[in-house]
Amino acid sequence: MKTLRPPKTTRRSVFRDRREKIYDWMSREGIALLAVEDTEGRRDPSLRWLSGLPSDGILFLSVERHSLLAAWDLNLASIHADAEHLLPYSDFKRRPMEALRSAAVMLKIPPGSRLEISPSTPYPLFLDYVGNIGDFDILCRREGAWQEMEQLRALKDEGEITLIRKGAEATNSLLRLLEKQIRSGKIKTEADAALLIEAECRKLGCEGTGFETLAAGPERSFAIHSFPPYTASPFGSRGLSILDFGLRMGGYSTDVTMTIARDCSPAQEKILSLTEKAYDLALSMVKNGESTRNIAAAVDRFFARSKQFMPHALGHGIGLEEHEQPPIRNRDDNQWVLAPGMIFTLEPGLYDPVLGGCRLENDILLGEKGPEVLTEARILRL
Amino acid sequence: MKTLRPPKTTRRSVFRDRREKIYDWMSREGIALLAVEDTEGRRDPSLRWLSGLPSDGILFLSVERHSLLAAWDLNLASIHADAEHLLPYSDFKRRPMEALRSAAVMLKIPPGSRLEISPSTPYPLFLDYVGNIGDFDILCRREGAWQEMEQLRALKDEGEITLIRKGAEATNSLLRLLEKQIRSGKIKTEADAALLIEAECRKLGCEGTGFETLAAGPERSFAIHSFPPYTASPFGSRGLSILDFGLRMGGYSTDVTMTIARDCSPAQEKILSLTEKAYDLALSMVKNGESTRNIAAAVDRFFARSKQFMPHALGHGIGLEEHEQPPIRNRDDNQWVLAPGMIFTLEPGLYDPVLGGCRLENDILLGEKGPEVLTEARILRL
CATH class of the missing domain: 3.40.350.10 (Creatinase/prolidase N-terminal domain)
Known part of the structure; x- marks a missing residue:
């Protein structure tokens, strides 16, 4: 022995x-x-x-x-x-x-x-x-x-919060670079956007991306999770494009989604604006002791008033896993309550086979004094 | 209802x-x-x-x-x-x-x-x-x-064989491009190699890579699976570099590993040469009815005669999964026997904390008339 x-x-x-x-x-x-x-x-x-x-x-x-x-x-x-x-x-x-x-x-x-x-x-x-x-x-x-x-x-310790903050800084720096290259026309395809992220994140000190980047141009953004994750198709062109990515720093991954909206129709503008309002509504409810099911239910009701339906959960904890606790989800088995130290996404989205899809996702740290939005994704109208 | x-x-x-x-x-x-x-x-x-x-x-x-x-x-x-x-x-x-x-x-x-x-x-x-x-x-x-x-x-049908053949063609075209860019000095880092694969595979009609590309330069090639999978470290520089990747076509992924050996010492050359001989030995045993455990055991014995030890299985089936049936593995619970229609890797490798690692991996189709090596990875000596 x-x-x-x-x-x-x-x-x-x-x-x-x-x-x-x-x-x-x-x-x-x-x-x-x-x-x-x-x-x-x-x-x-x-x-x-x-x-x-x-x-x-x-x-x-x-x-x-x-x-x-x-x-x-x-x-x-x-x-x-x-x-x-x-x-x-x-x-x-x-x-x-x-x-x-x-x-x-x-x-x-x-x-x-x-x-x-x-x-x-x-x-x-x-x-x-x-x-x-x-x-x-x-x-x-x-x-x-x-x-x-x-x-x-689910309650991140100081070391974990530091790593996610670093990852969020790298994410924000990439969001700015992406916006610049989308505006200048340097990013023309889904692969251009996804590969820029792969290349830059390693220069920024990340282990890599946290999960496979989803880049879906106007032809493919109707899907919650595009398949294949990204292709050589146009991105950032007329209509709605979705870019969902995360950067992993010391094991901990961020998770953000930006939507690029170019020359939108009134019907497209309507789902963009509803998504932004849903995001603001969700963020306004984030506080110590709040049930995450309540937040998700409020967003579901908000969308329902405009006869819209969000086909996924409102958010989820982030950390070592792509999705971890707490879920921000309107289901009766969800008993989670927010507490300081939790870091999670809020990511309302609407998807339509004709109009395309939009989603707005940021990472929120609930601190002792309230929520702090760590990342700077937004809906970019061009 | x-x-x-x-x-x-x-x-x-x-x-x-x-x-x-x-x-x-x-x-x-x-x-x-x-x-x-x-x-x-x-x-x-x-x-x-x-x-x-x-x-x-x-x-x-x-x-x-x-x-x-x-x-x-x-x-x-x-x-x-x-x-x-x-x-x-x-x-x-x-x-x-x-x-x-x-x-x-x-x-x-x-x-x-x-x-x-x-x-x-x-x-x-x-x-x-x-x-x-x-x-x-x-x-x-x-x-x-x-x-x-x-x-x-485990027994691929015609449609599956066609998809894997297409993936193998794309893989071979990428292997040639990689060799060219490594020789010309255009690929200098692990990320250069991995990102070239990400970009080119989509132009070649693939869904993407089959799994996260592992690119490990001389400082990191001692690990079977480098972590992080690739970084901004030097690649293809003096010593042993490993590049392990697969391309996914219609769901089916190839899986190859090339080793780049630059200015090797006699001790490094020894493990390269043993790896090549182990690969040839394994391939020579591939035939209808052969036990996959026998093939793996023969390679283990071959390495043992030189006081070397391979810390992983000799190979595995490929298809919709990164690793599927049959296993090519020397373990007493492995009862698999080769049959026409099977497609699998052979991937002997040796790893040393000082010398670095080397692995040679190709994808083999066992047809009615014997084995066909679909991919063209090799040990590249510079």
Whole structure:
């Protein structure tokens, strides 16, 4: 049996601080071991949040306050990861079951203990765990450790707010450059706009874009999410064009949408103006203690009065994931209430197969003194 | 209760042909209803394979040979999707449970029937299904419909082979352009290489890249998958640089890796030469009926004789997914055997924190007469 060497000093204390919060929670809840896996097909940003490793690994946390990380790529993990013990996944035959079994032994978890795995675990894999690790009580539930991490991750800490602010500055600088190049005619196609973002964001110190940029010219803007995401079609030409992008800085991504409206008809101007008013209405409701469902419902009612319908949610939290908590969504299972430290989008939009689509999206930080709009996207009328 | 209108004529028969195969299988297996969902966090290319819709929808297939598609974005689905009945997801309150319940009624599925959902369904969601749709027997298993679809999807049909051939032609044209610009010094950084691919692939008629391009210059090539995927660092300079990319044509992505080796040391030349020999060895073993595990094991043994270790699988099938069946991997749970119609990568590589990394990856079609190497990536010595 492998034995663990004494832990190395951990370098980045932000990850240790987060793990301490989880250890406290495990202690309260009687969970002996937590397994956080990020792998192809089942990404889990909690791995990065707890260890700094951007992807591809399993982190084990024990209630005795020890951390063990099995990494697909040890070279990469040596640079990025913060954990007491770092081992190559090949030590566990590259199998999650083997890794969990060995980690339980290495971390001295007593038989009969409660082990928690992610609520995204597929049912057949859950059965494997239960069948193969019979000495333990395997928990896989929405309301457990992952809900706790969702709650913690929804309230950004100082380091996270700093990263998103930096990302927002880079985003704003790109929005200005995009406007300039659209006005000057240098950007003529969807690909021109999207590739400018790809090139410039790296010069601005970003890891890259947060998700695939959606650039949809007048022929394609009727779709909420254009497919393909961008093409060689005209962009910023007569009609409505949508540009939806985010920049990732230290793992955290912004998310903005600008609409470019050139030589609009009165019918197009009407949906633009309704979208702007919906945005202002939503922003005016942002305050500590407000239900996010209420905000989204107010916007839905506002659109309904003009016989319009928004076919998506009003917004969502941002952070390590493209979409995270809180949802800003009018659905009866949404119980989220705004609190200081939350960062989220507001993104009303209207879409019509003939007129085209428009959306206005910015990132909002709710501070102790109220909302702060971090990004400067707007509807650009030409 | 909603009633279904008479079906529209379906336009693209390739999707109908695939559904017919699944209907036959459902009939044999006694499955009354199949639900295929693609959504954020749980992508399932089977949706596109069966309906043409690239993403974001639930497709229901009944054993009575009817198809009903609930699409997140009806505008987009009207263009891309092929199904008898197309409805907006908002008709089902945008909830999978509601959609399944309604679809069972609309498609007249008798109570007590067997309904199958994806084996990627998380355990808590599976419990929801069982608790809320009690009239039916809900199956969620690896060895069911999804295994059947994996088997079918691993053997590409003519339309799929044509698309991958087109993608391979575009890939080869880009490989030539990349070599030219690396030799001329026009490509100086990782971002130069990656952004050239983003820009050119759209001119070549591709939907985009198949996955995020990995461009790692000599300082970063030691990692299997560089992080961030590409930066403003030097590329193609003294040492080993890796460029791993794929082009997506009609949904199907190629996957190639070229290594650029400039002014190499004898130790670097040694791992390059071993990688090339491993590639040749693997290719020489490709034939109808060969076990893919055998091929991967032979390469592992070949490297071991030189005291080298490849920290990843030898290859994988390509298609609608970045990685699909068959795996070319030396693991005892790999039972796959090569058959005509399979298209897969061979991608031996070696990585060293000091020397850097190298990988050589091409896409192979196994035809009736033997293997055909579709792409032209190689190790480029400068």
